[in-house]
Amino acid sequence: xxxxxxxxxxxxxxxxxxxxxxxxxxxxxxxxxxxxxxxxxxxxxxxxxxxxxxxxxxxxxxxxxxxxxxxxxxxxxxxxxxxxxxxxxxxxxxxxxxxxxxxxxxxxxxxxxxxxxxxxx
Amino acid sequence: xxxxxxxxxxxxxxxxxxxxxxxxxxxxxxxxxxxxxxxxxxxxxxxxxxxxxxxxxxxxxxxxxxxxxxxxxxxxxxxxxxxxxxxxxxxxxxxxxxxxxxxxxxxxxxxxxxxxxxxxxxxxxxxxxxxxxxxxxxxxxxxxxxxxxxxxxxxxxxxxxxxxxxxxxxxxxxxxxxxxxxxxxxxxxxxxxxxxxxxxxxxxxxxxxxxxxxxxxxxxxxxxxxxxxxxxxxxxxxxxxxxxxxxxxxxxxxxxxxxxxxxxxxxxxxxxxxxxxxxxxxxxxxxxxxxxxxxxxxxxxxxxxxxxxxxxxxxxx
Numbered sequence: 001x002x003x004x005x006x007x008x009x010x011x012x013x014x015x016x017x018x019x020x021x022x023x024x025x026x027x028x029x030x031x032x033x034x035x036x037x038x039x040x041x042x043x044x045x046x047x048x049x050x051x052x053x054x055x056x057x058x059x060x061x062x063x064x065x066x067x068x069x070x071x072x073x074x075x076x077x078x079x080x081x082x083x084x085x086x087x088x089x090x091x092x093x094x095x096x097x098x099x100x101x102x103x104x105x106x107x108x109x110x111x112x113x114x115x116x117x118x119x120x121x
Numbered sequence: 122x123x124x125x126x127x128x129x130x131x132x133x134x135x136x137x138x139x140x141x142x143x144x145x146x147x148x149x150x151x152x153x154x155x156x157x158x159x160x161x162x163x164x165x166x167x168x169x170x171x172x173x174x175x176x177x178x179x180x181x182x183x184x185x186x187x188x189x190x191x192x193x194x195x196x197x198x199x200x201x202x203x204x205x206x207x208x209x210x211x212x213x214x215x216x217x218x219x220x221x222x223x224x225x226x227x228x229x230x231x232x233x234x235x236x237x238x239x240x241x242x243x244x245x246x247x248x249x250x251x252x253x254x255x256x257x258x259x260x261x262x263x264x265x266x267x268x269x270x271x272x273x274x275x276x277x278x279x280x281x282x283x284x285x286x287x288x289x290x291x292x293x294x295x296x297x298x299x300x301x302x303x304x305x306x307x308x309x310x311x312x313x314x315x316x317x318x319x320x321x322x323x324x325x326x327x328x329x330x331x332x333x334x335x336x337x338x339x340x341x342x343x344x345x346x347x348x349x350x351x352x353x354x355x356x357x358x359x360x361x362x363x364x365x366x367x368x369x370x371x372x373x374x375x376x377x378x379x380x381x382x383x384x385x386x387x388x389x390x391x392x393x394x395x396x397x398x399x400x401x402x403x404x405x406x407x408x409x410x411x412x413x414x415x416x417x418x419x420x421x422x423x424x425x426x427x428x429x430x431x432x433x434x435x436x437x438x
Contacts, residue, residue: 013219015432036205038218040433052198076145078130
């Protein structure tokens with residue numbers, strides 16, 4: 001057995017891969033990133049994830065994903081294809097509920113009209 | 122854009138509150154400061170399990186034993202989380218946790234001064250939980266608003282668990298404070314023993330940092346990079362403000378006759394610890410440095426077969 005660190009500047013690296021850990025902490029919740037860890041197999045990664053990150057809380061689902069399997073959009077805003085670029089610089093209310101809130105007052109208006117004494121007579 | 126322009130743009134982004142992710146472009150100096158800080162933090166969590174675990178077999182009750190084991194397990198977990206964050210920063214340098222361990226064993230990787238010290242009584246174990254973890258949470262709470270997102274995400278989880286550690290330590294110290302004269306004397310002795318180490322905890326103020334003129338450059342660089350928002354001395358002052366009244370309220374005396382708070386400014390004056398001694402301690406010249414390093418090395422070497430078994434390319438054993 002070699003003495004780590006005493007022989008030279010470099011040490012052989014263990015053949016572990018990086019796994020990203022996702023867990024569902026509410027029965028109807030989304031899978032949420034928790035942590036990353038190193039493991040030699042998915043089974044080992046699951047076991048480490050439970051022991052290291054989730055032993056204090058009830059969880060409903062657990063994923064470990066090899067980091068290599070994740071394609072990521074760049075987060076650096078100086079990168080021309082960074083993640084925030086997915087927000088198109090166009091009006092986008094057409095797909096938001098807030099653009100349709102006026103319908104509530106419209107309906108209220110129509111209901112009140114319908115219930116005036118004139119129309120009820 | 123050349124590196125100088127990119128660095129200016131990067132600093133401006135930090136000033137506007139932008140957070141940096143692991144794969145973003147960053148100046149080499151930013152990466153180097155983060156690696157230095159997070160390696161030190163991570164390996165200190167790992168080495169920090171050793172003084173406390175000495176008291177697991179000797180804890181006075183089953184309740185205390187279970188709580189202490191849970192705490193030791195948390196600290197090892199914090200080490201795992203932090204070293205993973207450091208590894209992502211070290212990846213471009215083709216280094217990982219095994220290099221950190223090798224550096225630790227070769228004396229090239231420092232760990233925190235408090236974990237070089239002996240823990241002779243149960244009161245020392247309680248004091249670590251209350252006053253050492255209390256100091257750690259002051260540092261970590263300040264780092265929570267730092268500019269490097271993966272580190273602050275890791276810290277969020279760590280600080281949550283440290284909350285339990287402090288209460289656990291407080292509970293032990295409270296029991297001793299409300300105990301027999303012998304228990305109170307045991308705590309007073311532990312406090313007297315630990316006070317200089319606690320005053321060293323946050324590191325030297327800039328003026329007496331190693332290197333003389335232009336010293337304290339890591340503190341200054343970390344402030345500029347918005348990795349930290351307060352100096353060592355500001356943290357120490359905050360610590361004194363929080364803990365001196367608590368210690369005195371329990372009727373214990375702090376072994377520093379010069380300790381005083383300015384009623385107008387709130388600033389504390391205190392007997393500065395021996396910073397040369399601090400340098401010797403973190404240079405592995407502390408009373409328990411060699412023993413703890415040897416224990417860590419032994420457990421690393423003896424655990425090699427487990428890592429081999431768990432690695433993806435299994436070797437015949």
